[in-house]
Amino acid sequence: MSRPMPRPGVLDIAPYVPGKSEAPGVAKVYKLSANETPLGPSPKAIAAYRDCAAHLEDYPEGSSRVLREAIGKGFGLDPDRIICGAGSDELLNLLAHTYLGPGDEAIMTDHCFLVYPIATMANGGKSIVVPVKDFVTDVDAILAAVTPRTKIVWVANPNNPTGTYVPFDELKRLQRNLPPHVLLVIDAAYSEYVSRNDYEAGIELVATTENTVMCRTFSKIHGLASLRVGWMYGPGHLIDAVNRIRGPFNVSTPAMQAAIASLADTDYIARARAHNDQWLNWLTEEISKLGLKVTPSVANFVLIHFPQEKGRTADDADAFLTKRGLILRALKNYKLPHALRLTVGTEEANRLVVAALREFVGA
């Protein structure tokens, strides 16, 4: 070879393609393709962010101490068992980097978040993809795929892009039946939206086991996706290992301060959750009434399934909606070519989507 070559696995990765965010020639665009909150962040988070502008010359405090303490207080957790990151994407990649090597296997489900195969393969690992049942993570399928080479199991709970979740009992059964050397990563990016009695984000499992870690984000209900802040809670030995390879200034001061202010604004987050509850139910009902199948979701988005007849497909719907400025997420690279993912929007956007879909199906 006469030029630098990436390590094995890297060129096998299909580059991550974000959803589109534009509709050429349309005056008003409603971006409902990235699971961002339609309400924006707390005004207190914006103010805290602005207040940092006077001292951009200073490096951030390297361990995100003030943010870890605020999270610890908010959730009743030991701050020493928390690591913050530039979005949970960074944390997922750090976990893969810490625990996976060439030839190791990482288990994930069909239609899972695409960061898992990317982080796996970037470290020379092998992605083992197991089937789901009715778009729900199947614990038995995961357990059946475990081999002596398995190092990580990635579970998004709730899962994106399906919106389904694994009940706490099932998650516990998964952990209990994994060999103790296998790390169970629970990605709970949408946990704040879930209102189900049989759901738990992962805190209890992390607190009571040595092979579970939970990742969280400020990108979704907190509305701070642009700032890139996430955190994870894990056993002490994992925190120690990951901190050894974490970049020393991986979370910026404005991001930390905005996240702290948002955590403190519990009324605002409660309102964001109430908005989502109301409109998630409304969208699910109204779209189902049009004769389109909607996978029941507990997150801030719904998966809409389209028929495969010419003129009525997901592609046709996508084009029809885009012309009206309504941007949904096409899911071909998630192996869901006949579905679109719709993020819960403002009341105005939600009503426009349902009206446009009604026109599209000719109901």
Ligand SMILES: *Cc1c(COP(=O)(O)O)cnc(C)c1O
């Ligand atoms: C949005 C999302 C995240 C959050 O990513 P950030 O890097 O924190 O913005 C993590 N996991 C899943 C499944 C997501 O959909």
